Amino acid sequence: MITITNLELRFGGQLLFQDVNLKFVPGNCYGIIGANGAGKSTFLKIISGEIDSYKGNVEIDEKCRMSVLQQDHFKYDDFTVLDTVIMGNKKLYDIMKEKDALYAKPDFSEADGMRAADLEAEFAEMNGWDAETEVAQLLNGLSLNDSILYTEMKNLKESEKVKILLAQALFGSPDILLLDEPTNGLDIKSVEWLEDFLINFAGTVIVVSHDRHFLNTVCTHTVDIDYGRIIIYAGNYDFWYQSSQLNQQLMKNQNKKKEEKIAELKAFIQRFSANKSKSRQATSRKKILEKIQIEEMPASNRKYPYVNFKAEKPLSKEVLQANNLTVYNDEGKAVINNADFRINKEDKIAVIGDDISVTAFFKALAGESKYDGSISVGANTKISYLPNDKNSYFDCDLNIVNWLSQFTKETDETFIRGFLGRMLFTGEDGLKKVKVLSGGEKVRCMLSKMMLEAGNFLMLDQPTNHLDLESITALNNALIDFDGVVIFASHDHEFLSSIANRLFIIKDGKLIDRMETYEEYISKN
Ligand SMILES: Nc1ncnc2c1ncn2[C@@H]1O[C@H](COP(=O)(O)OP(=O)(O)OP(=O)(O)O)[C@@H](O)[C@H]1O
Numbered sequence: 001m002i003t004i005t006n007l008e009l010r011f012g013g014q015l016l017f018q019d020v021n022l023k024f025v026p027g028n029c030y031g032i033i034g035a036n037g038a039g040k041s042t043f044l045k046i047i048s049g050e051i052d053s054y055k056g057n058v059e060i061d062e063k064c065r066m067s068v069l070q071q072d073h074f075k076y077d078d079f080t081v082l083d084t085v086i087m088g089n090k091k092l093y094d095i096m097k098e099k100d101a102l103y104a105k106p107d108f109s110e111a112d113g114m115r116a117a118d119l120e121a122e123f124a125e126m127n128g129w130d131a132e133t134e135v136a137q138l139l140n141g142l143s144l145n146d147s148i149l150y151t152e153m154k155n156l157k158e159s160e161k162v163k164i165l166l167a168q169a170l171f172g173s174p175d176i177l178l179l180d181e182p183t184n185g186l187d188i189k190s191v192e193w194l195e196d197f198l199i200n201f202a203g204t205v206i207v208v209s210h211d212r213h214f215l216n217t218v219c220t221h222t223v224d225i226d227y228g229r230i231i232i233y234a235g236n237y238d239f240w241y242q243s244s245q246l247n248q249q250l251m252k253n254q255n256k257k258k259e260e261k262i263a264e265l266k267a268f269i270q271r272f273s274a275n276k277s278k279s280r281q282a283t284s285r286k287k288i289l290e291k292i293q294i295e296e297m298p299a300s301n302r303k304y305p306y307v308n309f310k311a312e313k314p315l316s317k318e319v320l321q322a323n324n325l326t327v328y329n330d331e332g333k334a335v336i337n338n339a340d341f342r343i344n345k346e347d348k349i350a351v352i353g354d355d356i357s358v359t360a361f362f363k364a365l366a367g368e369s370k371y372d373g374s375i376s377v378g379a380n381t382k383i384s385y386l387p388n389d390k391n392s393y394f395d396c397d398l399n400i401v402n403w404l405s406q407f408t409k410e411t412d413e414t415f416i417r418g419f420l421g422r423m424l425f426t427g428e429d430g431l432k433k434v435k436v437l438s439g440g441e442k443v444r445c446m447l448s449k450m451m452l453e454a455g456n457f458l459m460l461d462q463p464t465n466h467l468d469l470e471s472i473t474a475l476n477n478a479l480i481d482f483d484g485v486v487i488f489a490s491h492d493h494e495f496l497s498s499i500a501n502r503l504f505i506i507k508d509g510k511l512i513d514r515m516e517t518y519e520e521y522i523s524k525n
């Protein structure tokens with residue numbers, strides 16, 4: 001069990017939450033929800049012990065083993081897949097390694113023998129002999145071949161690393177499982193497998209996600225971070241949504257009734273306070289009036305950013321053309337062979353396929369990866385690109401204002417702040433270092449950059465990853481309204497079906513070009 005009492009956390013002047021009192025118990029799956037920057041990742045880090053500069057108490061049963069989905073994709077680069085997954089249970093891993101070291105000693109003493117016997121007993125107690133089988137099972141569930149067990153992490157593809165880190169968190173039945181956006185970067189089949197895994201999991205799961213479908217499938221409880229508080233609701237996301245809407249409506253109705261009452265009382269008092277025969281009544285009504293309190297409607301941090309892309313110049317007839325294009329992924333394997341296509345001024349193209357091939361395609365168009373054949377970009381075409389992996393942009397010591405200034409010749413800070421304001425970074429936020437930003441805040445920075453660049457050819461590789469629902473909606477509308485070319489990839493169904501009028505489907509090494517909407521395409525497939 002996890003018991004949290006009077007928790008409060010601030011970063012500088014920014015209050016994330018206060019007066020937090022919660023209990024998390026085994027058998028339940030808690031979905032943490034809230035706007036980008038609300039403090040979801042921070043809250044998980046408080047529970048895992050990574051952050052300890054807070055007020056209040058966090059108590060976790062000593063016997064409980066806690067497992068956390070690691071976010072650093074390079075941390076285990078020099079370890080094999082098998083070791084990385086087993087490290088999910090640190091104690092077991094340490095015993096294994098100590099045992100191996102003892103047996104490898106050339107001068108194995110009697111004391112070593114005794115130590116080895118103790119370790120063997122502990123190892124057996126922890127089901128150590130089944131570890132490798134369990135690892136193989138986890139890999140199978142995540143559609144990975146167990147032939148990679150002895151491959152070093154650094155030799156894996158990004159999408160495989162994501163799965164290995166997930167397997168590490170799930171390994172060895174922990175008592176508490178902390179997962180921050182585990183479905184990002186996972187294919188649909190693996191997401192379904194994870195859903196089943198979590199539904200059957202006996203311990204406590206605390207999971208952050210922006211994916212409503214996933215939350216509805218796995219969560220028994222919903223934990224909302226908003227209004228500077230953290231509140232647990234029994235039930236899944238849809239249930240939370242309905243009850244929170246209902247609550248707000250109730251509060252609004254009550255306030256409205258109170259306001260009407262106040263107006264009525266005030267009118268009476270004004271009319272009769274000078275009237276001797278009614279002055280007593282007027283005084284008693286004044287007292288009633290004093291007692292009525294309008295509940296303050298707290299300000300939610302769920303807000304819609306203002307996304308609006310305006311091209312600096314119109315496209316000409318020649319937008320972009322590819323001939324005999326062969327695209328390679330990071331491993332040098334061709335994922336698209338000999339494709340020919342021409343992009344037109346009115347095109348809004350959704351690129352569909354496995355994430356790696358899609359990213360390789362975008363990188364080729366952006367001139368960031370190797371390709372054969374030709375890509376000719378029209379003289380008036382100005383490409384603005386949101387890559388899938390944005391980390392390299394934020395690996396610096398700049399604050400938000402200075403970060404965004406890098407992408408324009410404009411030196412006027414008010415001008416820069418204008419773009420940031422639209423993306424909900426106001427006042428002091430501008431001075432925040434970009435490296436501490438949350439996942440969704442980083443995407444919002446990238447969108448500010450794109451708006452500032454004013455390109456007429458927008459290329460977005462998974463822009464909806466990390467974004468909260470309000471931001472996804474705002475971005476969705478902006479891309480529908482944009483007067484220029486959009487080429488994008490997303491796992492968000494609504495996004496695909498409402499924006500695209502053309503599809504590029506990457507399949508079996510080919511690029512299939514369809515002049516149709518996503519709805520038309522899925523109705524046939
Ligand atoms: N070390 C830090 N110093 C100052 N501010 C910080 C620090 N770490 C995080 N923040 C800020 O605290 C807020 C909460 O960040 P957090 O990463 O917890 O958000 P989140 O709810 O996980 O958002 P997202 O949905 O985008 O992942 C953000 O506004 C972030 O910029």
Ligand SMILES: [Mg+2]
Nearest residue numbers: 040041438439
């Ligand atoms: Mg986060």
